[in-house]
Amino acid sequence: MTRRVRAEQPPARQRARIAAAVLAMTGIGALAWPGAAQAAPGAAASGFDFNNDGMDDLIAATPQASSAAGQVSILPGSGGGPSNTGLKVITQSGSVPGSPEAGDRFGADVAYGDVDGDGLTDLAVGSPGEADSVFKERGNVTVLTGSSQLAQGDYFTTDDADPRNPGKARLGTAVAMGDITGDGLDDVIGVGLGSGGSGGWLVWRDSATKKATTLRLTFEDLNHVDVAAGDFNGDGFDDVAVTTVDRHSQARAYEYQSSGPAGLTYAMAIQMGAGRSIAAGDINQDGRDDIVIGQPAPVEAAPAYGAAAGGQVTVKLGQDYGLYYRGHTTALSQATPNVPGEAVDGDAMGTSVALRDLNGDKTLDIITGIPGKESTVNGVTSTDAGSVLLLNLATTPDGITLKDATGLSQGTGGIGGGGETADHLGTAVTAGDFTGNGTNGLALGAAGENAGDGTIIYRPATGPASFLGKGIAGTPTGSRLGSVLTS
Numbered sequence: 001m002t003r004r005v006r007a008e009q010p011p012a013r014q015r016a017r018i019a020a021a022v023l024a025m026t027g028i029g030a031l032a033w034p035g036a037a038q039a040a041p042g043a044a045a046s047g048f049d050f051n052n053d054g055m056d057d058l059i060a061a062t063p064q065a066s067s068a069a070g071q072v073s074i075l076p077g078s079g080g081g082p083s084n085t086g087l088k089v090i091t092q093s094g095s096v097p098g099s100p101e102a103g104d105r106f107g108a109d110v111a112y113g114d115v116d117g118d119g120l121t122d123l124a125v126g127s128p129g130e131a132d133s134v135f136k137e138r139g140n141v142t143v144l145t146g147s148s149q150l151a152q153g154d155y156f157t158t159d160d161a162d163p164r165n166p167g168k169a170r171l172g173t174a175v176a177m178g179d180i181t182g183d184g185l186d187d188v189i190g191v192g193l194g195s196g197g198s199g200g201w202l203v204w205r206d207s208a209t210k211k212a213t214t215l216r217l218t219f220e221d222l223n224h225v226d227v228a229a230g231d232f233n234g235d236g237f238d239d240v241a242v243t244t245v246d247r248h249s250q251a252r253a254y255e256y257q258s259s260g261p262a263g264l265t266y267a268m269a270i271q272m273g274a275g276r277s278i279a280a281g282d283i284n285q286d287g288r289d290d291i292v293i294g295q296p297a298p299v300e301a302a303p304a305y306g307a308a309a310g311g312q313v314t315v316k317l318g319q320d321y322g323l324y325y326r327g328h329t330t331a332l333s334q335a336t337p338n339v340p341g342e343a344v345d346g347d348a349m350g351t352s353v354a355l356r357d358l359n360g361d362k363t364l365d366i367i368t369g370i371p372g373k374e375s376t377v378n379g380v381t382s383t384d385a386g387s388v389l390l391l392n393l394a395t396t397p398d399g400i401t402l403k404d405a406t407g408l409s410q411g412t413g414g415i416g417g418g419g420e421t422a423d424h425l426g427t428a429v430t431a432g433d434f435t436g437n438g439t440n441g442l443a444l445g446a447a448g449e450n451a452g453d454g455t456i457i458y459r460p461a462t463g464p465a466s467f468l469g470k471g472i473a474g475t476p477t478g479s480r481l482g483s484v485l486t487s
Contacts, residue, residue, distance in 0.1 A: 046111045047487045048262050049149060050121050051076055051086065056432030058082040058443050060456060061107030061125070061484035063156070066091075067223075069351055070106030070126055072474045074150070077434040081441055081458045084472045087155040088150065090125070095152045097142055098130065105129040105172075106142070109226075110486055113177030113186030115207040122153075124188045126172025132157070139171035141190035152462035156190070156205050159214040161419025166214050169201035178229025178238030180258045183208050187263070189240055190231060194221040200244060202227075202256070204264050204288025214415060215264065217254065219248040230289025232318035233257065241323060243278045245291050251275055252298040253293060255323045256384070271326040272316050273305030281355040283364040288318030292366055308333035311349030313368050313391070314333045318397055330389055330400055332366070339389065340374070340407040348372035349389070356431040356440050359392055366391040369426020369443065375419035376410035385409065386426045386443050407427025408444070408459070415457055415465040424448040425457070427480075432487035435460070443468075445482025454481030 031224065055077025063070040072090040075082035092098035092106050096480035100106070109126040117123065123146075128139040144153040158166035169192035175394035177186040185207040192438040194200045200217035217225075232239045237258035243250045251274035254267040275295030283290040292315045298307035305314075312333035314321055334343035343349075352369035359365065368389050375385035394403040410425060411418040419425060437450040439461035449455040449469075456473065459465040475481045 001119065005135060015312070042467070048121060049077075050074060050088075050123070050146060051482055052120070053077070053436070054435050056230065056487050058430070058432065058434060058456070059110050059112070059123075059486045060473050060481060061110050062454070062479040062481055063105035063108045064483065065476050065479035066100065067102035068102040069102055069104050070127065072107045072110060072123075072348075073475060075468065075473060077432070079435055081466065082443065082456070082461060082468060086472070087472075087474055089474045090144070090150060092142075095148070095151060096144065097155045098127070099395045103129040107484060108172055109174045109484060111175045111188070112486070113176045114146075115143060115177070115186050115188065116145065116147070117185050118147055122146050122186075122223060123150050124175045124177055126175045126190060127446070128170040128173040128192060130157075130172070131292035135167035136194045137170050138168055139173070139190075139192050141172045141175055141188060156188070156203065158201060158203055158210040159212070162214050165198045165202050168196045168198040169455040171201060171203055174225050174227045176227045176229040176240065178240065180204060180229070180238050180240070180263050181206055181208065181261050182237045182258070183261070189227055191217060191225050191227045191242055193223070193225055194218070199219060200225060200241065202240070204240070213263065215256070215267070217242060217267065218244060218246060220248065222246050224248070224276040226276060226278045228278045228280035228291060230291070232289050232316070233320055233322040234288040234318065239322065240271065241278060241280060241291050242267075243276065244276045245274070245276055245300050249297075249300050251295070255321050265483070268324040270316065270331050272324045273301045273307065273314050273331070275300065275314075275350055277350060277353045279353045279355045281364050283315065283355065283393060284317065284400055285362055287318075290315060291323065292353050292355060294368060296348035296350045304358070306331065306346045308335055308343060309345055310334050310343030310347035311351070311370070313350045313353055313366055315366070315400060323401060327435070328399055332402055336400060336402060337404045339391070341370075341389070343392055344374065346372045352426060352445075353431045354430045358390060358431065358440055361394070363393050363395055365393050367429045367431055369429050369444070371426040373409070373425035373426070375409050375411070377409075377418040382421045382423070384421045384422045384448070386424045386446060388426045388429060388442075410457075413466050414459060414463070422448040422472070427482050428485040430485045430487045437477055443485050443487060445485050447482045449479040449482070452478050454479060454483065456482050456485065
């Protein structure tokens with residue numbers, strides 16, 4: 001799911017953003033990874049901190065909760081990591097727009113940013129099952145303001161007057177935020193799988209004007225879609241990258257480049273292997289955001305770009321022209337030298353991806369889930385127990401390369417217990433400075449844990465991991481906690 005690492009911007013890029021804003025205004029565990037003690041200033045990320053206490057907070061959405069009405073739980077950071085002290089549970093009730101109805105899937109995806117320029121963190125929540133008086137699967141995106149403590153806001157959906165049948169978009173399947181128009185406000189992007197032959201759709205809303213623009217993404221309905229925002233060409237305006245898998249199991253990726261104050265207008269195909277998950281961030285700190293796409297199902301990859309047994313992740317670096325030309329890509333799988341584990345069909349590496357600097361070397365690293373991985377602990381083998389890979393990257397004159405890799409599973413790497421069949425560790429992954437001490441801890445979802453109740457494993461940079469189950473996150477039985485995580 002979406003996650004754009006908001007690294008500290010180099011001075012040149014910061015000046016570009018300021019210039020763009022002026023133009024817009026004028027109308028023109030026990031086992032620790034190396035170096036984890038302190039995050040490097042050049043790659044320090046500003047995570048989700050809704051209570052402004054200097055510690056990242058963890059967002060855990062459970063769209064399956066309460067007969068798939070859905071909810072979002074926010075676990076505040078603390079000295080011990082994400083905590084239920086100050087836990088905030090958000091549903092479509094009270095002052096939150098809408099009402100909780102079975103099948104809404106509120107929390108299918110979440111993203112955060114500052115949409116109103118007040119310095120407080122706002123939250124976007126997708127509800128692809130939301131119906132209206134005409135369409136049962138129109139979907140929408142709810143935007144909750146930080147000034148209301150995420151208790152109030154509004155929503156947007158597809159254009160009523162659009163003749164192209166976007167009313168079956170299932171909008172909100174994935175969401176992202178980014179400053180598309182360069183005015184200093186984060187704009188909101190929602191994408192939908194489509195249904196009933198409508199095809200896939202993208203809607204972006206300009207936060208300054210509240211105008212929502214509906215754009216066709218694909219002519220085919222989609223089985224999977226994910227979205228991320230970032231400045232891929234370094235021009236000071238955020239662009240949007242989308243990865244899709246259609247109903248014929250064809251994976252394709254697209255880039256919507258910002259046209260400046262005019263925003264997003266059309267898509268270009270990205271010349272790389274696509275998949276089901278995407279994250280964006282400036283991996284090599286060159287002032288242009290990059291993407292990593294998770295490709296858990298080799299059958300979905302275009303033959304021209306190759307695929308690895310058990311799945312893979314592919315990095316594409318941003319360039320002055322953006323993402324759409326061939327080249328500047330690096331694929332990593334369990335067959336890559338120095339990556340632990342043996343690739344097996346069905347491992348599903350790349351089901352989830354996130355970017356964060358894990359070792360303080362000013363280069364963002366990849367966290368990726370392998371929820372179909374078989375696990376053997378103390379002689380006991382469990383299918384689909386799942387695992388997670390930490391892929392530490394290094395920059396080279398030609399791009400990036402793998403520096404080292406660490407595998408994590410239950411019963412290893414400072415994580416207690418043992419993997420059980422269908423735990424699916426790695427369903428979702430994220431990281432953040434949840435303690436406020438300058439180190440990044442991991443939050444790893446295992447949505448199948450405890451017969452589908454789900455859990456989150458919090459693994460600090462040093463020391464043992466802990467389990468954040470439904471009692472801590474405030475989720476009902478069978479909610480598959482750990483399905484959607486971000487920070």
